[in-house]
Structure formats: C-alpha cells, structure tokens
Amino acid sequence: MLSRSLNNLQQNPLYHGFYMEKRGPQINHLSFADDIIIFTSGRKHSLNLIMQTLATYERTSGQLINKAKSHFMLHPNAFRTSCDRIKRATGFHKKDAPFTYLGCPISTGRHRIIYFSELINKIVNRITGWQSKLLSYGGKATLIKHVLQSIPIHILSATAPPSTVLKQIQGILADFFWGWRNDKKKYHWTSWKNLSFPYDEGGIGVRLMSDVCRAFQFKQWWTFRTKNTLWGNFLKAKYYQRSNPISKKWDTGESQNWKLMMRNKHKVEKLIQWNLKSGSCSFWWDNWLGVGPLAYFTTASNRFNNDKVSDFIENGQWNMSKMVQLAPQNHIHSILSTQLQLQQDKPDQAVWNLNTNGLFSVTSAWNSIREKREKTKINTYTWQKHIPFKCSFLLWRAIRGKLPTNEKLSRFGVKPGECHCCYSPGPDTIEHIFNGGNFAKKVWKYFADSLGIQTDYLPFRHMIMRWWSSNYNNEAHQLLLQALPIFIYWNLWKNRCAAKYGGKQSNMARVKHLVILDSFKLMQTVFPYIPWPLGWNKLCTLSEKCIHHIRITTVQWHTPPDSWVKLNTDGSALKDLGNIGAGGILKDQKGDIIFAFSVPLGQGTHNQAEVEAAVFGLAWCVQLNHGNVILEVDSQLLVDWFMNKTAIPWTLSAQMQKLRHLVTQLNQVKCIHTFREANSVADALSKHSHKIPNPQMYFNTKQLPKLAAAFFQQDLTGMASFRRKKLKRIKEPP
Structure with missing residues (x-):
C-alpha cells in the first residue's frame, strides 16, 4: 500500500522527485521489510506530499513511523537553510554518510x-x-x-x-x-x-577473500549484461543511453561501483558467449562468434554503430554484400560458416562458457580468477574423505617441512637437540622422526612386510609414493594402503611429542597398536557391514580377499514392431588425441540392414559424438522416407536431453536443435536407452571411424567391417550377451 502511494506521487504535478535520467526508470523509493529509502527533492511541496502520504499510511495500517530512528541525508554542500526546512517538514534528524542499509554500508566516493x-x-x-x-x-x-x-x-x-x-x-x-x-x-x-x-x-x-570478492564482481557484470533488472536499467540510463557498455570507459565523477564494473568487463566478456536466436545482440560488441567483440578487429568508425546481428541477415541467410563491405575481413569466413536457425520470437541467449549448462556460478568465476598450481598425486592422496583432518594436515606439514622439530626451532634460538623417539638418539629432524630413524624404520617395516611392500631406505616422499602406488585388489585394500602412511606419520609424531613434552617413554608397541586401531576404525566406518578383526594380520588378509558385488544381466537386441524401423547409433572418443567419431545402423522389422555408417568427426567430446551420430542417422532416415523410427542409443544423457528431462549443455544446443528439426520431418520418433552390449554394432562402427579418413556408408552385410558384421549376425540370430557390472559395494570373501 505504501509503495503504491509513493509511486502515485509521480503523477502529481506539484511533486518534484529526485532527478534521474528521463529515459531510465523513475525511482522514488526502495523498500525491504520494514526499511524504506525515499528519494526526493528538498522542495517544500514535495516534502509535504511525502509526509501526507506517510500520515495516510499510518492512519490506514495502524503502524507508526519511528521518527527517532528515521533520518535524512543531503549533499555535503547543501545550504543550511535547506537542512532546516527539511527538519521542520519531516521531524527527522540529519545524518551524514555512510549509513547501513540491509547490512551493507552505503556511502559516496571511495570506500573507507x-x-x-x-x-x-x-x-x-x-x-x-x-x-x-x-x-x-x-x-x-x-x-x-x-x-x-x-x-x-x-x-x-x-x-x-x-x-x-x-x-x-x-x-x-x-x-x-x-x-x-x-x-x-x-x-x-x-x-x-x-x-x-x-x-x-x-x-x-x-x-582468498580477494578472489571471492572478484568473483562477485564478475557476477554483477553478468547480471547487468544478461538480466532485465531495475538496477541495470538505471545504470543504462545513467551511463550509456546510446552506446554499448563494452565500448564505454570510466570517467572522473562516475561511481566507484561503475568503475569496478568497467575494470572487470573485458575479463568477464571473454567468458560470455551469445547464442543466436533472433539476432538481437550487438554485431560489433557482443561475443556471438566466440572470438570476442568484432569491434576489436577493425578500426572503422562504423563499429560504434548500434548494428545488430539481424541487420546482417536477409531472408534467413547472411547478407553477403553487406558482410564484405563492413565486417572484418579476417572473420568473414567464420561468420559465413555460422549456421543460422533463427527464432524471431526469442532474444539471443547469453551463456556462461565455464559451465556446461551455460548458467553463471560464483564457483566457476572464482576458479577462473584464482591462482592455480599443479595438481599432484601426493597432494591428492594426502587428503582422504574418512581420515581426520588433523592426521592429513600433519602429513601436509611434514612434506613441506612445517613442523616444530628442534631443527626448525633452532631459528628461534632453541638449541638443536637429539630426538626423543629412538633408543639410540639421532637428530630431531622430520626425516629422522618419520623415516630415517631406527624407531621409524622398524614401524614402517612391520606394516610393509604384511602388505608385501619393499622397505628399502628412501626419502620419505618417495616412501609415501611407493605405498600409494602399490597394486590393490579392491576398494577396501586400496583404502588401507592409502590410509596407512597417514596413520603411521600421525602416531610417530604423537609418540615423539609424548616423549618430549608428556614425560612418557617412546614405545614402539604403543605406536603399532594405535596405527592398527586407527586403521580398524577407518575400515569399520567405510565398510560397516564387514566384520573387521582387530588383529593386524587378519585385517590385512581380509582386506586383500574382499571381492566386489557383481551384477550379471542378459542383454539382447530386439527387432522393431511392424511399420517401424530401428536406428542404433553410438559415438566414440579417443581420450589421448581428442578425436571423435560416429557410427550407426538402421534395421527393419526382420533385423535386416537398411543402411549403416561410420563417420569421423574431428575433434570434440564424447557427448558431441553421441548427438552427431543421432543427427547423421536421422538425416538419412528423412532422406529415405522412413516415417516411424525408434532411435536406440546407449547414452542415457542423450535420451534425457531428447525427452527434455535435463538441461542441454550450451555447447550442444545447436546440434540438439538440428535433431529436433529432423524429428519434425518424420512421422513418429521414439528415443529409448539400451545397454552397450545390445548396441554393439553401432559401437563397432563408431570405433571404426577412427581408422578411416572420410565418412563411409554400408548397405549390406558384406560391406560392414568384420567386427561390426560379427555383432550384426549375433543380433540377427537373437543371441544374448552377458552384462557384468561391478557394484561399488564390496563384500567379504565367502
């Protein structure tokens, strides 16, 4: 009610509000819960109208305004007479900047x-x-x-x-x-x-808080560029009514927040790409081609025009003459290669290219900003999910030499003394305490012998990596091998500190027992359904002999019903080279081949290969006038995208749009999922695509590659395959 009454003041000819750009939103208040900020001029009539509106609200709602907590703010150079006039009209007291609104300090100029x-x-x-x-x-x-x-x-x-x-x-x-x-x-x-x-x-x-702060600044620019908000419309009217924000520069006198946005815009714009729908985005300044703003590749004055992409399109095709005349010469080929599938009723869509769904996230922005270091195996294995942080952090400190041994404390005036762990004392160093001393060697040998690990003297980094690189039989055995070095380090350090500071004598039996106890508790926590023994040798033996649950199911290819054909497709990707390929086969009601294909696709992802295979196969179905098609694939993701059950990655949106367009040209299309064992012909054809330079079509079984032909005969005879799946849950040996 109060908000509407304040908005209605804009229609009163006697009311003069706070000056704002005429082309932008005329805002006279902001409100949240019981806090409200009113923007107005200091004219007497305007103040009286506002106070009358507030009084009407008090009488109607029964809620009173607390004038003792209310205040007004003026420009620092405002006349004192203006201040006195506002005090008399409102009954509020004057307050200088800054003030806190919704927990955020509001001020003018630079933040202090x-x-x-x-x-x-x-x-x-x-x-x-x-x-x-x-x-x-x-x-x-x-x-x-x-x-x-x-x-x-x-x-x-x-x-x-x-x-x-x-x-x-x-x-x-x-x-x-x-x-x-x-x-x-x-x-x-x-x-x-x-x-x-x-x-x-x-x-x-x-x-780092500085990285988090910068990530939120990236979010501000993303929101400003991609969403229609009151805040964004206000900034547009104030700073760039006739131009594109990418072409603007910060000028003295403009707000500090706008200055930060101008500072970050170029880095954020590299991460924003525009998918063409109606061609409404800027031809020169929006990154719709994937190379950044085209204005950076030309010095012509026309780059400052407000040309849209749609201005370069005529009858659904690129306007070649206009393109040659105005566009940067080095990018004309890329522009003409961009396929157009315009939807006039939809605005161009901004996508955040760091996320597959195209949506902005602070985490992805932070990850692009922060300093990165090399990922190493020793860092990864130092931290295990079910091992206490304190144990892993001790190992982290030991690896980096960040523990208070006598050797390290000597920098602070502590005399370097002998260790407190060995019966024949040595230097109190990290290497001696955890690896080189007689005490540590015997502890490592005791546990290593039970697991068949060589304990030849190695620097402690190499010793740890030898444990973590050992072969394992199952997940339980792997967990024990990865956790043991951490527990050994932890209890060796506890033994050393107990001897030095706690007055206890170094005890090898106690260290062994505590390591075994920690390992026992870990295995009980992760695999609670297995009766783990507390004895070390029995614990090792059981962990080595545990086996995974394996589910075995029969899988078979089935012929389509009458008046239908079945298209099986599959995509293949080589991890090392990044090459992808597509394969597929179309069969009739009897299971006979209609056509098959192997198509190399160049560089890409596995999901891209799956979609391209389906597109290629359906395109041939359209060409051969097959009306009712069952599209059978072994990618559940493709099925979910086809059925609109999950969001389509923005990088595949164009291909999925092609797929949907092909579906409209057929009578009926069903997309179903099958296991790889029932999709073996398409799988073999997709893998064969890596061996050929050009697409190949097959129209009879004699033309098929040998492996694909063998799988085809298996499907034709109705022979079933066995699918073995190792489940995450493991069980103790029978």
Whole structure:
C-alpha cells in the first residue's frame, strides 16, 4: 500500500522527485521489510506530499513511523537553510554518510576502511566465542570455510570493500587457524595464501577473500549484461543511453561501483558467449562468434554503430554484400560458416562458457580468477574423505617441512637437540622422526612386510609414493594402503611429542597398536557391514580377499514392431588425441540392414559424438522416407536431453536443435536407452571411424567391417550377451 502511494506521487504535478535520467526508470523509493529509502527533492511541496502520504499510511495500517530512528541525508554542500526546512517538514534528524542499509554500508566516493568495522567486529565476536574451546586444526578449518568466510558474502555480493579490509579479514582467519597462547599469536608455519588452494593443488580448501570478492564482481557484470533488472536499467540510463557498455570507459565523477564494473568487463566478456536466436545482440560488441567483440578487429568508425546481428541477415541467410563491405575481413569466413536457425520470437541467449549448462556460478568465476598450481598425486592422496583432518594436515606439514622439530626451532634460538623417539638418539629432524630413524624404520617395516611392500631406505616422499602406488585388489585394500602412511606419520609424531613434552617413554608397541586401531576404525566406518578383526594380520588378509558385488544381466537386441524401423547409433572418443567419431545402423522389422555408417568427426567430446551420430542417422532416415523410427542409443544423457528431462549443455544446443528439426520431418520418433552390449554394432562402427579418413556408408552385410558384421549376425540370430557390472559395494570373501 505504501509503495503504491509513493509511486502515485509521480503523477502529481506539484511533486518534484529526485532527478534521474528521463529515459531510465523513475525511482522514488526502495523498500525491504520494514526499511524504506525515499528519494526526493528538498522542495517544500514535495516534502509535504511525502509526509501526507506517510500520515495516510499510518492512519490506514495502524503502524507508526519511528521518527527517532528515521533520518535524512543531503549533499555535503547543501545550504543550511535547506537542512532546516527539511527538519521542520519531516521531524527527522540529519545524518551524514555512510549509513547501513540491509547490512551493507552505503556511502559516496571511495570506500573507507572504517565503513566496514562492523563486519570485522562480527567476525571477531564469532571467533571470541570459540576461543575457550579446544579445537583441532580440522575443526578450525571447517568453521573458517563454512561459517567465518560466509559472514562477508552478503556484503561482497553488493559492494567491494577496500583491499586492506580483505587482508585484515584474512589475517584474523589465519590467527584463528594457527591459534593463540597466553594472549599471543602462535607462529604461522605457512602463509594464508599457501593454504588457500584446493586439496589437490597443495592447499587445505580455503579461499582468498580477494578472489571471492572478484568473483562477485564478475557476477554483477553478468547480471547487468544478461538480466532485465531495475538496477541495470538505471545504470543504462545513467551511463550509456546510446552506446554499448563494452565500448564505454570510466570517467572522473562516475561511481566507484561503475568503475569496478568497467575494470572487470573485458575479463568477464571473454567468458560470455551469445547464442543466436533472433539476432538481437550487438554485431560489433557482443561475443556471438566466440572470438570476442568484432569491434576489436577493425578500426572503422562504423563499429560504434548500434548494428545488430539481424541487420546482417536477409531472408534467413547472411547478407553477403553487406558482410564484405563492413565486417572484418579476417572473420568473414567464420561468420559465413555460422549456421543460422533463427527464432524471431526469442532474444539471443547469453551463456556462461565455464559451465556446461551455460548458467553463471560464483564457483566457476572464482576458479577462473584464482591462482592455480599443479595438481599432484601426493597432494591428492594426502587428503582422504574418512581420515581426520588433523592426521592429513600433519602429513601436509611434514612434506613441506612445517613442523616444530628442534631443527626448525633452532631459528628461534632453541638449541638443536637429539630426538626423543629412538633408543639410540639421532637428530630431531622430520626425516629422522618419520623415516630415517631406527624407531621409524622398524614401524614402517612391520606394516610393509604384511602388505608385501619393499622397505628399502628412501626419502620419505618417495616412501609415501611407493605405498600409494602399490597394486590393490579392491576398494577396501586400496583404502588401507592409502590410509596407512597417514596413520603411521600421525602416531610417530604423537609418540615423539609424548616423549618430549608428556614425560612418557617412546614405545614402539604403543605406536603399532594405535596405527592398527586407527586403521580398524577407518575400515569399520567405510565398510560397516564387514566384520573387521582387530588383529593386524587378519585385517590385512581380509582386506586383500574382499571381492566386489557383481551384477550379471542378459542383454539382447530386439527387432522393431511392424511399420517401424530401428536406428542404433553410438559415438566414440579417443581420450589421448581428442578425436571423435560416429557410427550407426538402421534395421527393419526382420533385423535386416537398411543402411549403416561410420563417420569421423574431428575433434570434440564424447557427448558431441553421441548427438552427431543421432543427427547423421536421422538425416538419412528423412532422406529415405522412413516415417516411424525408434532411435536406440546407449547414452542415457542423450535420451534425457531428447525427452527434455535435463538441461542441454550450451555447447550442444545447436546440434540438439538440428535433431529436433529432423524429428519434425518424420512421422513418429521414439528415443529409448539400451545397454552397450545390445548396441554393439553401432559401437563397432563408431570405433571404426577412427581408422578411416572420410565418412563411409554400408548397405549390406558384406560391406560392414568384420567386427561390426560379427555383432550384426549375433543380433540377427537373437543371441544374448552377458552384462557384468561391478557394484561399488564390496563384500567379504565367502
């Protein structure tokens, strides 16, 4: 009611609102829940009309406006008489910027650090409540990732704090992670940046706040460019009424938020591609060809025109004469190669090319922004799903030399002393404690002998990789091999610390028992339906002899019903080279061949090959006037796309559109799924496509490749195949 009444003021000739561009939206208020911001001029009549509207709302709704909590804001250079006039008319008090609206600081000019003090206090207060609790590194990492780093998300999605604020937040998180002792920060054994990588790149899965902030700035530009919003229409009217936003540059006096958008636009635009529907996108400035804005490839003045792609299309075809006259010469061939399937009633669709569904996600934007490191096997295996974070993190620190051994503490004035683990002491170094010392060697040998692993002396990195590279019989055996080095490291370190700080004597039997106990608990957690023994030798033997559940089913190709034909297609992709190919066969009601094909498709993905195979086969069905067709494929994804059960990847939208167009030219088409064993002829033909340079058609069995011909005879005789599928669940040996 109040919102409508305020909007109606725009029709009153005595009301003069806040000046806005005439071509843009005329906004006089913003509201959310019980908070409302009203934009108006300081004229007496306008103020009186607003107060009358508010008074009417109070009488009608019974809700009163709290004038003590309400305030007004003016330009810093406004006259004092204007301020006094507004005070008398409204009864509100004056307030200077910044102010907080919906948790976000609102200010003019550049953001200052003090504006975000409330955000910093929120994070500090949350941490203060946890300081009294004894938290492990794993508990702290979980709280940081899922609680503390979520607190600023609301603000980051609306505005960009100064870099100093983001660094301060990261410093607070780092202090919390490494801990405090006697009101003093503990030593940070590595920088927060080194921790801010995914597990397989050598981090612990936290994110740099600067990268998250930048990802939300990318989202702002995506929303601005692809969605019709009040905010976007306001910016358009204010900054680029007659031009394209890509061609604009930031000028002095424009807002800081617009400055950030201008700074990020070129990087974001590279990740946005426009799928042509009606040709409504900009010919020069929108990335519809996949190479970026065409305006960057020419210096002609016509690139600043508001030409649309549809202006270069005539009667559903590219206008060749106009293209040669205006388009960049180096890209004319690519433009003419772009197939047109225009839909006049639909606007061109923006797709985010980092996601297969074409939709924007902050995660994909963050992943494109952040610094990346090489993924290594040792980093991947360090972190196991069911192993406590503290154990894996200890190994992570040991690999990088980030543990407080006497050798490392000597930098802080601690005298390098002997180890506390061996009966004949050696140096207190990471290599000695975990691998080279007599105590560690005997522990490793005890467990390695049971699993048939050589224990020749190797540097500890190579020792770990030898364990993780060992052959395994099943998933349970694999888990035990991958977890044991982590548990051995953890308990060797516990033994060393208990001897040095706890007054206990180093005990090999205790270390072995704790490693076995940790392994036993892990196997019970992951495979609770198997009665694991606590004895080490029996545990090893059982893990090696466990077998997978295997489901065996009979699969058979069936002939189509009368007046129908069946088209079996399949796609093939070579992982190493990236080459793809298509194969398929059309059979009649008796199972006899009508035609078959093998088609090399060049470079691409397996899903692309599946779709192209179906398109090629249906195109021949249309050409040969087969009305009722059953399309049988072994790709459940293709069936779901055909039935509109799941979203089609944007990279395959054009091919799927071709497929649907072919369906309209046939009488009836059914798309069904079958197992690969019943699609063996098409499978053999698709693989044969990698051996031929050009497409081949076959119209009788004598022309078929040998393997495809053999599978064809199997289908013709009705012989069944056996499908063996290894299930994830494993069972103990009988």
